[in-house]
Amino acid sequence: MTFKKWTALLIAMMMVVGTLAACSSAPAEATAAAEPEATQEVVASEPEATAEPFTLVFWHTYGDGEEEQFKNVVLPMWNELHPEITIEAVRQDGGQYHEMIVTSFGTGQSPDVARIDIVNTAAYASQGGLVALSDYEDFAALKDTFLEGPLSTNLYQGGYYGLPLDTNCKAAVINTAIMKDLGIEGAPATMEEFIAAAETRGTYSLNVSGVGDWDLYPYFWLFGGSLTDEGFTKASGYLDGADSVAAIQTMLDLHAKKVFTIRDVDGSVDAWDGINSEYAMFFEGPWFFGSYEERLSQGIIAATIPTYNGRSASVVGGENIAVFATSKHTDAAYEFAKFMTSEAVQLAMLEKGQLPVLKSLVNNETVLNNPVWSVYMAQLESASARIPSPNNEQIKQVWSDAMTEIFVNGADVQTTLTAAAQQMDGLLG
Amino acid sequence: MIALRHSLMEPTNLEHSGKGKHVQRNAVSKRKWKKGVKGWLAALPFVLPGLILVGLFVLYPMLFTIRISLSNYRIVQGQIDFVGLKNYINILTDASGRFWYAYRNNFLYALVTVPLILFGGMVFAYLINNLKRGRTMFKVGFYLPVITSWVIVSLVFTYMFNNSDRGLINYILVDKLHILNDYVPWLLREWSGNAAIWLMGAWKNIGWAMLIFLAALQSIPRDLYEAADLDGAGIWGKFRHITIACLKPTAYYVLVNMIIGSFNVFIQVMLLTEGNPNGRTSVLQYLLYDKAFGQFQFGEASAIGLISAVTIVILTTLLNRMLKLDTVEKGGADA
Numbered sequence: 001m002t003f004k005k006w007t008a009l010l011i012a013m014m015m016v017v018g019t020l021a022a023c024s025s026a027p028a029e030a031t032a033a034a035e036p037e038a039t040q041e042v043v044a045s046e047p048e049a050t051a052e053p054f055t056l057v058f059w060h061t062y063g064d065g066e067e068e069q070f071k072n073v074v075l076p077m078w079n080e081l082h083p084e085i086t087i088e089a090v091r092q093d094g095g096q097y098h099e100m101i102v103t104s105f106g107t108g109q110s111p112d113v114a115r116i117d118i119v120n121t122a123a124y125a126s127q128g129g130l131v132a133l134s135d136y137e138d139f140a141a142l143k144d145t146f147l148e149g150p151l152s153t154n155l156y157q158g159g160y161y162g163l164p165l166d167t168n169c170k171a172a173v174i175n176t177a178i179m180k181d182l183g184i185e186g187a188p189a190t191m192e193e194f195i196a197a198a199e200t201r202g203t204y205s206l207n208v209s210g211v212g213d214w215d216l217y218p219y220f221w222l223f224g225g226s227l228t229d230e231g232f233t234k235a236s237g238y239l240d241g242a243d244s245v246a247a248i249q250t251m252l253d254l255h256a257k258k259v260f261t262i263r264d265v266d267g268s269v270d271a272w273d274g275i276n277s278e279y280a281m282f283f284e285g286p287w288f289f290g291s292y293e294e295r296l297s298q299g300i301i302a303a304t305i306p307t308y309n310g311r312s313a314s315v316v317g318g319e320n321i322a323v324f325a326t327s328k329h330t331d332a333a334y335e336f337a338k339f340m341t342s343e344a345v346q347l348a349m350l351e352k353g354q355l356p357v358l359k360s361l362v363n364n365e366t367v368l369n370n371p372v373w374s375v376y377m378a379q380l381e382s383a384s385a386r387i388p389s390p391n392n393e394q395i396k397q398v399w400s401d402a403m404t405e406i407f408v409n410g411a412d413v414q415t416t417l418t419a420a421a422q423q424m425d426g427l428l429g
Numbered sequence: 430m431i432a433l434r435h436s437l438m439e440p441t442n443l444e445h446s447g448k449g450k451h452v453q454r455n456a457v458s459k460r461k462w463k464k465g466v467k468g469w470l471a472a473l474p475f476v477l478p479g480l481i482l483v484g485l486f487v488l489y490p491m492l493f494t495i496r497i498s499l500s501n502y503r504i505v506q507g508q509i510d511f512v513g514l515k516n517y518i519n520i521l522t523d524a525s526g527r528f529w530y531a532y533r534n535n536f537l538y539a540l541v542t543v544p545l546i547l548f549g550g551m552v553f554a555y556l557i558n559n560l561k562r563g564r565t566m567f568k569v570g571f572y573l574p575v576i577t578s579w580v581i582v583s584l585v586f587t588y589m590f591n592n593s594d595r596g597l598i599n600y601i602l603v604d605k606l607h608i609l610n611d612y613v614p615w616l617l618r619e620w621s622g623n624a625a626i627w628l629m630g631a632w633k634n635i636g637w638a639m640l641i642f643l644a645a646l647q648s649i650p651r652d653l654y655e656a657a658d659l660d661g662a663g664i665w666g667k668f669r670h671i672t673i674a675c676l677k678p679t680a681y682y683v684l685v686n687m688i689i690g691s692f693n694v695f696i697q698v699m700l701l702t703e704g705n706p707n708g709r710t711s712v713l714q715y716l717l718y719d720k721a722f723g724q725f726q727f728g729e730a731s732a733i734g735l736i737s738a739v740t741i742v743i744l745t746t747l748l749n750r751m752l753k754l755d756t757v758e759k760g761g762a763d764a
Contacts, residue, residue, distance in 0.1 A: 099722050105504045127725055128505040267592045267599065267612035325505060393723040401525055401707045408706060423524060 055086040056333055059101075059114035061094040066352045073348045078339055085332050105129050112327035113336055115165055115319045118153035118385070119392050124322065125161035126390030131323040131330050133337070134160040142338065149316040149380060150357045155388045162322035163341050164357035166349065169314040169383035170218050170283040171375050172306065173271075176299045178205070178280040187303030188281075191222065194306055195259060198280065204261035205280040206254070207271040211262060211403035213386055213396050214315060216251075218283050219260075221313035221384060222305060223247035228428065232387050235424035240417040248406060248413050255407070265407050275300060285317055286353065289372045302375040305382075314383035318355070355380075391427040398423045498731035516728040517736075520720075527708035528733065531716040535737070538627060538712065539691035545631040546687055547680060550638025555672065557639070558646045568643070571636040582633060583700035590615040590625050590701075619709040622702040626710060629697045634690075638683050645679035646672070681752050688748065692741050713737040 062070055070089065078087060090111065092100055098120055104110040105127060116124065124130050133139055139160065143151060150164035174187045182197040182205070198205040208215045217227075225247030226238045238244065254260035261268040268274070271282040276298060289295050289302055305312045321340050323333040339345060346356040350366060355376055362380075367373045387395055402420035405411035498516055500509045520528045557567045574582065589597045592614030594604060599612045615621040649671065657667050695714035698704060704711030704719070711719075713733055721730035 102504070102722050102725070123725060127503055264592065264614050264617045267614040269593045269595070273595075390725070393719075397525070404706045419524075 053084045053086065054329060054332070055088050056113060056327075056329060056336055057088045057090060057111040058336070059090050059092050059097075059111040061092055061097050061115065066349065066354060067091055069349060069352045074340075074345050077344060077348075078336070081339070082332075082335070085329075085336070087336065101129075108326060110324040110326045112329055113321060113323050113333040116162065116322050118150070118164075118316070118318050118320050121154050121162050121320050121322060122156040122388045123390045123392055125156040125159075129325055130161040131325055131327075131334070132159040132161055133163060133323065133334060136334060145359060146341070146357050147359055147362070147380060149383050149385050150318055150320075153316065153318075153385045153388050154320055154322075156390065162320035163337050165319045165321040165340055166354040167316065167318035167357050167380065168285045168287075168355050169316050169376060169379050170214075170285055170305070171314065171379040172281055172303045173275055173284050173288055174281050174301050174303050175275050175279060176301060178278075182280060187301065188306045191306045191308040194281070195254065198259045199257055202258060204258055204266075204268060204278065206260045207268065207274055207279045207282045208260070208262050209271060210264040210400075211407055212400050214317070215262075216399075216403055217315045217384075217386065218305065218313055219251055220244070220247050221315075222308050222311075223250040224309060228387060228424070232389065233428055235421040235428060236418075237421075239421040239424060240414065244417060245413050248417065252406070252413070262407060283314070286355065286372055286376045292372050296371075302372050304375055304379045312379070312382040314379050316380070316383045316385045318357070387428070389428060394427050395424055398427070494731045494734055497727055498735050500728055502727040502731075504725070504727060512728065516726075516732040520729050520732055520736075525708060527704075527711060527716060530708050531704075531711040531713045531733075532736075532740075534623060534710065534712050535692050535694065535740075537623065538630060538694055539688050541627045542630045542634070543684065543687045543691065545627075546634045546638045547683055549631070549635045550683065551642050551676065551680065553635070553639045554642035554646055555668070558643055568640070571639045573636065574633050575636040575640075577633075579633070579696040580700065582629060583697060586625055586629050586697075586701060587616070590621070592617060616702050617705055619706060622705065622710040625701055626694070626697050629701065630694065633697075634687065638687075641679060641683055642676060645676050649675045684752075685745065685748050688744060689741055692737050692744075 060067075060070070067089075075087060075089070078085075098117065101110070101114070101116065101120075101124065105124075110129065121130070125132075133154075134143070142163075143160065146164050147167065149169075150167040151160070154160045154162040154164065172187060176186060179186065179188065182194075182201060184193065184197055188194040188197075194206075208219065210216075220227075223246070225244035226241065227244075228235045228238050251260060255262070263270055269278055271279060271284065272288065275282055283305060286302075292302075295301070305314055321337045323330050323337060327333050341357060343358060343360060346354075346358055346361055347364070347366065350356055350361075350373070353373075355373060356362075356364075356367070361367060362377050367377050386392065389395055398420050402416050405416050406413055496509065499511060499513060500516075501512050502509050553567075553571055557564055557571075560567065588595075591597075591599065593612050594600055596612075596615070598615060599609075602609045603612055613621065616625055653671050653675075654667055657671060662670070693714060694712045695718065698710065698712050698715040699718070702710040704715055708716070714737070717730045717733040717737075720726040720733060
């Protein structure tokens with residue numbers, strides 16, 4: 001071989017070694033990710049013995065206001081309690097947050113602890129990505145301090161894989177001027193009263209955006225429908241039961257009578273826009289009232305969803321805080337999760353509109369004195385969680401497919417719900 | 430003397446025997462092999478880095494994808510349980526028919542957008558090429574959509590096809606022209622949603638085709654047109670027999686690229702319709718994304734990826750055979 005060839009070979013070898021070296025670090029980290037259960041057991045049985053300082057990575061999707069409150073008020077409280085544990089708070093983009101977490105599962109770069117959407121908790125748990133917090137000894141006592149609805153969103157196969165962090169639900173947003181035109185002062189107490197008044201108006205008074213679970217579940221439950229049994233194990237006999245069929249039929253009747261419109265079906269004006277001039281009411285989360293004073297000046301108020309057959313209904317939203325199985329400090333991460341659900345932190349975050357998840361704060365003065373928070377906290381009592389299942393996405397799809405068939409394509413209610421219930425049965429098992 | 434002669438004759442005899450032939454063949458093949466090894470050794474330093482990179486970033490992921498498509502994959506543990514063809518069966522027999530709608534939509538996208546892009550690009554290139562002034566302005570104008578972000582274009586299309594009177598199309602059709610009585614949720618209907626996706630794809634890519642055709646047009650020798658003039662050919666005759674003929678190889682290049690590109694449609698579906706209603710506007714890449722990130726069904730997602738890859742390979746092979754691309758290239762070179 002000539003000198004040139006040897007040089008070329010040498011360079012090639014260096015590139016190969018470089019490439020392999022660059023790639024070899026990933027599998028080493030991936031190995032840690034591949035044995036989360038073992039790590040979890042070791043860490044769980046041997047709490048942090050040393051007082052050596054370390055860092056916990058905390059992912060969240062707080063907005064500007066909440067992030068500021070977290071950094072300036074909450075973190076100093078933590079630092080005082082645990083000076084040896086530094087919290088590295090990483091604000092992620094809310095739009096692609098779920099994808100970020102899924103990717104982190106694959107690369108073994110998950111955070112130690114994160115604020116996650118309630119609907120994804122069971123799915124992450126089913127992948128082995130989260131630590132079962134119910135395995136901790138003090139969890140049994142801790143669990144009773146939380147509101148039932150938000151807590152249930154952490155359930156997966158009998159274990160709890162997170163703690164509720166903040167909550168919300170849908171409540172009624174009322175245009176008082178239009179209600180007055182309908183002959184109702186302020187918010188209607190019952191749906192029966194509202195429907196009777198709105199039927200004669202001749203134009204839509206009640207609006208919902210689409211046919212998805214977050215949109216239609218409150219109406220479905222309000223009119224008497226049910227998705228599954230209490231243990232979320234079976235949909236047949238519930239989703240396609242007589243009460244559920246009647247609930248959907250009520251919605252169809254209201255739609256036919258031009259009381260109730262679905263924006264995505266009818267091409268009607270979006271609720272946030274239409275509530276100012278066209279609609280008397282729609283259901284929305286507390287974020288609609290960014291500035292309550294401004295809304296109030298427009299004659300728009302928050303109220304609990306009017307009862308139908310004597311009971312109200314809503315759907316639970318919000319976030320949980322979960323400890324990731326790949327964390328090397330699961331005990332400390334659990335400690336941080338508990339800290340985030342403590343009364344002091346919950347009250348601090350409430351100042352920025354994060355509704356608390358503790359039973360002890362339902363009747364707190366700060367909550368009761370706020371015209372929006374008090375409504376939503378009261379509504380939470382009749383709010384239900386969506387099915388806590390690792391197959392949440394598919395269940396959501398089955399629901400919206402069925403509703404599209406009924407509301408867009410005019411499919412038979414009973415037949416469609418029976419087919420949907422059978423599909424859901426397969427996803428609940 | 431006789432002995433010497435005999436010994437000299439021996440090799441000659443051996444040559445005629447089978448054993449002799451075998452030895453000679455061995456020697457030849459050994460020489461060839463040595464030459465081959467030598468050649469490889471000389472080339473290896475240059476191709477090895479490329480081979481390793483291709484192996485690591487193309488072949489390994491491809492083989493891994495095949496493996497996942499035949500398995501139940503738990504991403505955190507990295508646990509891969511072989512399940513045979515279950516993932517393929519699941520997606521092909523899914524009650525909602527989402528896979529088949531997505532597959533159909535990929536073909537429809539190709540059927541609708543490729544002719545639009547091909548002929549649109551060719552016509553606009555021809556018109557621009559014949560302009561005396563303002564060529565650059567038109568070139569930039571047509572190419573702008575290509576370099577504009579998909580996200581921004583999607584936002585504009587979402588606004589145009591908005592489902593209430595806030596949307597431009599509804600405003601024109603209902604409020605201005607009174608052609609329709611009610612506002613239509615365009616992006617939430619099967620065919621209007623698909624039409625919006627096609628329109629966006631065609632609008633975004635036509636500038637690229639135009640530029641390629643323009644480059645091809647400018648490479649057509651002027652003397653061909655001059656000769657045609659002398660022969661008394663008209664505008665249409667020149668366009669048909671010179672322009673079109675010379676543009677054939679370019680047209681095939683654009684055609685093949687666009688058809689392959691039709692199976693990579695993703696962003697416009699994600700940003701405009703998210704596959705709604707009920708997956709009727711979905712495409713394979715969006716379904717794959719939804720299966721992997723939304724449903725943690727990595728096996729099914731990999732199966733979808735492989736099916737689309739196989740489809741692209743089959744289509745490319747068919748196109749190569751049907752269009753006889755080798756012949757075309759030679760023809761193009763001759764032209």
